Amino acid sequence: MLLKVIAVILVGFIIYLLFFKNRRVDGVKKNDKLISEEMVECPTCNTYVSQSEGILSNGKFYCSKDCLNNKKA
Template sequence: MILKILAIAAVLFLVYIIFFKKNREKDIIKKKDVKYEDEMVECPTCKTYISTKESIVSNGKYYCSKDCLANK
């Protein structure tokens, strides 16, 4: 009887560990995505902070608009 309870407890513990680990991995992936989408960068021309999502990338630099890209 005790062995049976221990076996069930062990299985539940393993399920809990696997589930918890999966959730943590999901959270880490989520955080990475959010960071990538919402990262704030400074426009080198007008010094305005813009999110990388809305910026124009040129030579590894993020510009807020085509005007700033042209006037770099």
């Protein structure tokens, strides 16, 4: 009896891994495409920073909080 319960739990876990875990990983990959590792220029100091590390404000990426506070008009 205990062997049957363990077998059912094991089969359920394998089904979970095959079908549901892949969907969760795909969702993460879709969100990563929104901000890429593309290098963009800071409009204040003209330094290049990756989009994932930059600070987004009004559609522009800034390299630091100082550049964001001292942004050019």
